Amino acid sequence: MRKKIVAGNWKMNKNYTEGMSLFSEVLNMVKDEVMGNQQVVVCAPFVHLHSLTALGKGHSQVSVGAQNVHQEESGAYTGEISASMLKSLDVEYVILGHSERRQYFGETNELLAKKTDITLKHGLKPIFCIGETLTERESGQYFNIVKSQLVEGTFHLSAAEFSKLVIAYEPVWAIGTGVTASSDQAQEIHAFIRKEIAIKYSQAVADDTTILYGGSCNPKNADELFSQPDIDGGLIGGASLKSRDFVDIAKVFNS
Ligand code: 13P
Numbered sequence: 149m150r151k152k153i154v155a156g157n158w159k160m161n162k163n164y165t166e167g168m169s170l171f172s173e174v175l176n177m178v179k180d181e182v183m184g185n186q187q188v189v190v191c192a193p194f195v196h197l198h199s200l201t202a203l204g205k206g207h208s209q210v211s212v213g214a215q216n217v218h219q220e221e222s223g224a225y226t227g228e229i230s231a232s233m234l235k236s237l238d239v240e241y242v243i244l245g246h247s248e249r250r251q252y253f254g255e256t257n258e259l260l261a262k263k264t265d266i267t268l269k270h271g272l273k274p275i276f277c278i279g280e281t282l283t284e285r286e287s288g289q290y291f292n293i294v295k296s297q298l299v300e301g302t303f304h305l306s307a308a309e310f311s312k313l314v315i316a317y318e319p320v321w322a323i324g325t326g327v328t329a330s331s332d333q334a335q336e337i338h339a340f341i342r343k344e345i346a347i348k349y350s351q352a353v354a355d356d357t358t359i360l361y362g363g364s365c366n367p368k369n370a371d372e373l374f375s376q377p378d379i380d381g382g383l384i385g386g387a388s389l390k391s392r393d394f395v396d397i398a399k400v401f402n403s
Contacts, residue, residue: 150358152374153314153381154398155189155275156388157215157243157362167196168203173391175207178398182209186381186401189213190388191243191275194229201238213241213275216249219262231270242267243383245277245301247320257300264302268309275314275360275383276302278341282321290319294337295344307349315341315359316383322363324385331372331379334361338378367396374400 162170171190178188191213192200200212218228234242244267245260255263260276267274278297280290294317302313317337322329329337338359346354361373362383373379381401387393 150356150380152184152186152401153189153358153360154186154394154401155191155213155241155243155314155316155360155381155383156394157191157246157383157385158193158388159215159248159385160193161389162193162196164196164199167192168199170389170391171196171200171203174394175204175210177391177395178210179207181395182398182402184401184403186398187211188395188398189241189275191215191241197234197239198237205238211240212238213243214239215243215246217242217244217263217267217272219259219266221266231266231272235270235272239272241273241275241314243275243277243316245297247277247279247281247318247323251320257297260301261304264305264313268305268312273312273314275316277316277318277362277383279318279320279323279363285319285321290337291340294341298341298344299348303348307353310345310349311353311356313357315345315357316362317341317359318362318383324364326364328364328366328369328373329361331376334373335376335378338376342378365397367393370397370400 189211217231244263249255280293284293342354358380360381360383361379365382366387
């Protein structure tokens with residue numbers, strides 16, 4: 149059975165002190181309130197990660213993730229962070245290909261394929277993001293766009309490697325806008341993504357792949373979205389900055 153995951157992406161928010169408080173609140177609430185097998189992941193700014201993995205030690209239901217990684221092993225790349233550095237901090241997940249990185253930092257599918265490789269090589273789990281812009285949705289190209297992001301970024305992997313990935317579908321028009329994809333719209337594309345994985349790898353690999361939805365997900369709409377058969381959780385932006393909202397979203401999977 150594939151894993152249910154609720155992951156928070158703090159983006160460039162929360163200074164160090166604020167970040168520690170927010171994470172401690174999340175840990176305590178998860179311990180008391182989250183009942184089930186769902187995994188809670190917090191993807192925080194790099195400078196918080198060392199302290200967060202230390203605070204989170206022993207809390208197996210909560211994992212820590214980064215929001216980016218450099219594609220090379222090491223060397224003269226001033227200001228960058230490597231996969232081995234993240235691994236040495238006990239970071240478990242890395243968000244790759246978020247639309248903000250594609251849009252503002254020019255990340256291409258080709259570059260993201262390299263980032264996927266180095267992330268897996270160091271035993272970290274990629275949360276690989278795909279999703280179309282509003283123009284691409286309105287022109288009806290969204291299946292093609294999402295497919296090419298998936299194919300060019302990840303389909304060079306072996307089935308064993310691909311099985312370590314989490315996929316996140318985040319329509320760009322729903323990120324930070326308050327406009328959520330309807331549960332039917334999200335289910336349609338999640339089913340399409342799973343079908344493409346089955347065609348490339350196998351039905352078994354497709355059935356085991358966790359596919360998250362991201363884009364204006366909140367405690368009010370999470371239940372409806374996560375009740376769709378191909379939606380296995382969420383990648384949460386704004387609502388992950390409030391411990392109550394974030395944990396309420398994770399509680400949708402309480403058994
Ligand atoms: P919002 O939940 O703020 O729309 O952000 C979604 C997102 O980009 C998560 O990676």
